[in-house]
Amino acid sequence: xxxxxxxxxxxxxxxxxxxxxxxxxxxxxxxxxxxxxxxxxxxxxxxxxxxxxxxxxxxxxxxxxxxxxxxxxxxxxxx
Amino acid sequence: xxxxxxxxxxxxxxxxxxxxxxxxxxxxxxxxxxxxxxxxxxxxxxxxxxxxxxxxxxxxxxxxxxxxxxxxxxxxxxxxxxxxxxxxxxxxxxxxxxxxxxxxxxxxxxxxxxxxxxxxxxxxxxxxxxxxxxxxxxxxxxxxxxxxxxxxxxxxxxxxxxxxxxxxxxxxxxxxxxxxxxxxxxxxxxxxxxxxxxxxxxxxxxxxxxxxxxxxxxxxxxxxxxxxxxxxxxxxxxxxxxxxxxxxxxxxxxxxxxxxxxxxxxxxxxxxxxxxxxxxxxxxxxxxxxxxxxxxxxxxxxxxxxxxxxxxxxxxxxxxxxxxxxxxxxxxxxxxxxxxxxxxxxxxxxxxxxxxxxxxxxxxxxxxxxxxxxxxxxxxxxxxxxxxxxxxxxxxxxxxxxxxxxxxxxxxxxxxxxxxxxxxxxxxxxxxxxxxxxxxxxxxxxxxxxxxxxxxxxxxxxxxxxxxxxxxxxxxxxxxxxxxxxxxxxxxxxxxxxxxxxxxxxxxxxxxxxxxxxxxxxxxxxxxxxxxxxxxxxxxxxxxxxxxxxxxxxxxxxxxxxxxxxxxxxxxxxxxxxxxxxxxxxxxxxxxxxxxxxxxxxxxxxxxxxxxxxxxxxxxxxxxxxxxxxxxxxxxxxxxxxxxxxxxxxxxxxxxxxxxxxxxxxxxxxxxxxxxxxxxxxxx
Numbered sequence: 093x094x095x096x097x098x099x100x101x102x103x104x105x106x107x108x109x110x111x112x113x114x115x116x117x118x119x120x121x122x123x124x125x126x127x128x129x130x131x132x133x134x135x136x137x138x139x140x141x142x143x144x145x146x147x148x149x150x151x152x153x154x155x156x157x158x159x160x161x162x163x164x165x166x167x168x169x170x171x
Numbered sequence: 172x173x174x175x176x177x178x179x180x181x182x183x184x185x186x187x188x189x190x191x192x193x194x195x196x197x198x199x200x201x202x203x204x205x206x207x208x209x210x211x212x213x214x215x216x217x218x219x220x221x222x223x224x225x226x227x228x229x230x231x232x233x234x235x236x237x238x239x240x241x242x243x244x245x246x247x248x249x250x251x252x253x254x255x256x257x258x259x260x261x262x263x264x265x266x267x268x269x270x271x272x273x274x275x276x277x278x279x280x281x282x283x284x285x286x287x288x289x290x291x292x293x294x295x296x297x298x299x300x301x302x303x304x305x306x307x308x309x310x311x312x313x314x315x316x317x318x319x320x321x322x323x324x325x326x327x328x329x330x331x332x333x334x335x336x337x338x339x340x341x342x343x344x345x346x347x348x349x350x351x352x353x354x355x356x357x358x359x360x361x362x363x364x365x366x367x368x369x370x371x372x373x374x375x376x377x378x379x380x381x382x383x384x385x386x387x388x389x390x391x392x393x394x395x396x397x398x399x400x401x402x403x404x405x406x407x408x409x410x411x412x413x414x415x416x417x418x419x420x421x422x423x424x425x426x427x428x429x430x431x432x433x434x435x436x437x438x439x440x441x442x443x444x445x446x447x448x449x450x451x452x453x454x455x456x457x458x459x460x461x462x463x464x465x466x467x468x469x470x471x472x473x474x475x476x477x478x479x480x481x482x483x484x485x486x487x488x489x490x491x492x493x494x495x496x497x498x499x500x501x502x503x504x505x506x507x508x509x510x511x512x513x514x515x516x517x518x519x520x521x522x523x524x525x526x527x528x529x530x531x532x533x534x535x536x537x538x539x540x541x542x543x544x545x546x547x548x549x550x551x552x553x554x555x556x557x558x559x560x561x562x563x564x565x566x567x568x569x570x571x572x573x574x575x576x577x578x579x580x581x582x583x584x585x586x587x588x589x590x591x592x593x594x595x596x597x598x599x600x601x602x603x604x605x606x607x608x609x610x611x612x613x614x615x616x617x618x619x620x621x622x623x624x625x626x627x628x629x630x631x632x633x634x635x636x637x638x639x640x641x642x643x644x645x646x647x648x649x650x651x652x653x654x655x656x657x658x659x660x661x662x663x664x665x666x667x668x669x670x671x672x673x674x675x676x677x678x679x680x681x682x683x684x685x686x687x688x689x690x691x692x693x694x695x696x697x698x699x700x701x702x703x704x705x706x707x708x709x710x711x712x713x714x715x716x717x718x719x720x721x722x723x724x725x726x727x728x729x730x731x732x733x734x735x736x737x738x739x740x741x742x743x744x745x746x747x748x749x750x751x752x753x754x755x756x757x758x759x760x761x762x763x764x765x766x767x768x769x770x771x772x773x774x775x776x777x778x779x780x781x782x783x784x785x786x787x788x789x790x791x792x793x794x795x796x797x798x799x800x801x802x803x804x805x806x807x808x809x810x811x812x813x814x815x816x817x818x819x820x821x822x823x824x825x826x827x828x829x830x831x832x833x834x835x836x837x838x839x840x841x842x843x844x845x846x847x848x849x850x851x852x853x854x855x
Binding site for chain 2 (some may be wrong): 093094095097101103104105106110111114115117121122123124125126127128129130133134137138141142145146148149150152153154156165
């Protein structure tokens with residue numbers, strides 16, 4: 093017995109790690125048309141979010157306003 | 172106490188429980204407190220509504236894009252907020268007011284009050300589909316209600332209280348609340364604190380005995396405190412985490428098509444009280460097969476609209492599940508109801524084979540189909556499939572030196588090419604064909620009565636939906652009815668078309684595979700060939716297969732296969748085993764409809780993700796998945812009992828037949844089988 097939605101907010105039986113593994117295999121063995129696949133940056137962000145998001149959000153939520161201000165400042169500077 | 176931020180739901184409830192003696196009145200915020208949303212951005216709900224309005228406008232001959240309608244809605248809503256701000260402290264809007272203005276502007280003289288009701292109902296249905304009550308909070312609400320506390324729900328939103336009550340009533344917790352107050356009714360909101368003062372006056376509340384619980388630090392925390400009451404504000408890191416993931420999937424899906432299907436599935440997932448423990452088969456039904464079936468149904472619905480198909484016939488027995496998926500997913504996907512009628516049609520290859528010979532006799536392609544399964548060997552198999560009386564055919568066979576047991580396929584011992592030539596000559600024999608027609612005519616007549624009873628001939632274009640694989644049922648069905656002048660145009664849709672025998676498509680009869688079609692090179696989708704029987708078993712109706720149509724005095728009767736024999740019992744056992752899988756598929760359908768409507772995407776958008784799902788689950792499955800999903804029994808009356816001769820004709824071993832030990836321990840097993848599969852697909 094399992095839950096459909098896992099603790100890491102992932103699909104039970106079809107985790108994002110599995111997606112990454114098969115897409116990596118698709119680079120060496122033609123598995124099928126995944127229309128450009130997962131992309132390196134989104135894959136890293138999503139892996140981090142799924143697997144490290146829980147402790148990360150637990151810690152950072154208390155400093156949300158400060159972090160948001162820093163983020164806005166960085167965004168303004170980069171643009 | 173003032174107001175306090177709390178960083179988990181458990182702590183909020185435990186804090187609330189510890190304070191409940193001190194308070195008589197508990198007011199709750201609605202959105203993101205009592206309800207959570209499946210999506211990160213509530214404005215996304217407005218998109219399917221704009222698409223719906225665009226469709227309604229098109230029906231009235233008004234051509235406007237949904238993006239334009241969305242823009243106008245935002246502008247009209249904004250305008251109303253500006254108007255409100257001149258008289259009130261808050262910049263509130265009221266849905267019925269701005270939506271009516273939008274609809275009047277769009278439809279002008281064609282506007283009718285029913286339009287507003289239709290659009291409102293759809294928006295509320297979409298909202299409902301995207302909302303989940305927070306189960307632990309609702310339990311506490313029930314507990315407070317039991318203790319005789321006064322409970323109020325206060326929301327700052329553009330939906331009036333009457334609309335919100337429809338949502339809370341459907342979610343089942345309105346009964347615990349004394350009333351529900353929305354800022355849309357009075358333009359007095361929590362955001363300015365006026366909403367709290369209104370509630371205080373209206374319900375004669377003592378501020379010292381009143382506590383407010385919400386999620387917004389300003390509206391639910393600071394303003395409540397300024398209004399003189401105590402407040403608890405939930406700041407849930409779990410929710411932030413979940414929404415951050417959802418937001419990324421939806422945003423990445425804009426640029427990377429692969430994520431479109433993944434975002435769809437993320438939206439379909441259950442939350443809170445919905446996310447209970449389920450069997451692994453249910454899980455596979457919901458997370459793997461459910462989205463595929465949803466995609467199939469959405470594609471069929473879109474094609475039906477394009478091709479003016481007025482009735483869809485879901486063929487037994489797999490059509491049973493497809494029809495259920497259709498019924499569950501289409502109301503939110505196609506709210507304008509411009510969809511064909513649907514009917515579950517009792518058919519089978521065995522039942523139709525005979526009836527299909529009543530006008531053309533037994534054709535060469537019929538013989539090719541009959542000898543496709545390796546277990547079929549001789550004319551006895553042909554007679555079994557086409558339900559012919561072999562005794563009456565003996566003189567005809569005899570004329571061509573053929574016997575019921577003469578081997579007619581090269582797979583079996585005793586095959587002689589001469590026999591095949593003699594068989595072809597027999598098929599050209601007029602008297603033989605007359606006998607075939609005489610024998611099969613009653614079955615055909617009974618079939619006509621049956622089809623007339625389901626209005627088959629009252630439509631110009633019909634859709635025929637089946638699981639696959641060669642389209643034999645559609646071929647037999649078309650051959651049975653094509654002699655009639657009122658025969659409709661057949662548009663066949665298969666879950667997967669493997670096309671082992673060329674399909675005789677023409678202007679009045681075509682067929683295509685939706686998830687997989689051999690005519691369209693698609694390596695990942697072709698992995699369906701790894702475990703075709705699993706799809707059949709997973710979708711099969713819980714009734715025995717149809718054996719034939721019998722003529723009766725009052726028309727026809729359907730003759731089903733007995734369930735009492737060993738095979739029937741084995742099939743029942745398999746149905747019971749796969750029942751949770753099927754339940755998962757059907758439960759996923761409703762969520763598919765809502766999620767796909769929200770995303771506004773079609774099957775073509777989800778295809779890269781579906782390709783991945785098929786490849787990972789069928790060609791690269793875990794050993795546990797194979798052990799769980801692998802079927803135990805598969806009945807096929809079409810296949811004979813003969814065993815093909817020699818290693819040359821032996822069916823190659825499949826990955827899904829491998830032992831669990833082999834699947835667990837052999838690291839290259841899946842790659843080896845996939846390499847062989849690539850070669851097969853390229854060769855074919």
